[in-house]
Amino acid sequence: MTSAELEKLKYPIGQFECPSNISEQIIESWISILEHFPNRLENLVKDLSDKQLDTVYRPDGWTIRQVVHHIADSHHHSYSRFKWTLTEDKPVIKAYYEDRWAELMDTRTAPIGMSLSYIKALHEKLVYILKRLSEEDLNKCFVHPETNNEVKLNYNIGNYAWHSNHHYAHIENLLKRNDWL
Structure with a gap:
């Protein structure tokens, strides 16, 4: 597999590119992605067998099960x-080792239903808050300890809308490649 092919498997929709001017319309579109993502994801994975769930989406990548729990x-x-x-x-947030979390027993073996339910509840709460944020709120930021960068909430909304679509594409592309759709 070429490095370009591997890169396409890693980033099937490309990396997140935040527009320099984040308009209200862009925020609304990102929130809509977050609002509809839990049902889209559940519909994509609900009929998969354990064998399918335990298939990696790319060489040296995570299984579908790990991706769902990671989300x-x-x-x-x-x-x-x-x-x-x-x-x-400007709180300094707690970073975590997502790769180590993905290797924990629950992420590797637990039924995905628990994470699908959690994602639904979490996104319902998140979207409720996001739809009510003021312009001032959207410009508040946290500090990431690994980079010491300040991250505005308006950026973070887009980043997590992208993150949702990014992992959805990992799973969807695997299902298409294996003729499981």
Whole structure:
């Protein structure tokens, strides 16, 4: 497999590119992605067998099961980051080793239903908050400890809309390649 082919498998929709001017319309479109993502994801994976769930989406990548559990874990962290940022002044967030989390027993073996339910509840709460943020709220930021960069909430909304579509594409592309759709 060429490096270009591997890159396409890693980033099937490309990497997140945030527009320099984040308009209200862009925010609304990102929130809509987050609002509809849990049902889209569930519809994509609900009929998969354990063997299919335990298939990697790319060489040296995670299984579909790990991806679903990763989404729940990652979006859990994102939700906390939104709440910290709305209640503290430029909080330094807690980073985590997503690769290590993905190798934990629950992520490798647990039924995906628990994460699908969690993603639904989490996104419902997140979207409720996001739809009510003021312009001032959207410009609040947290600090990422690994880069020391300030991350605005408006950017983070887009990043997690992208993250949702990014992992959805990982799974969907695997299902298409294996003729499972």
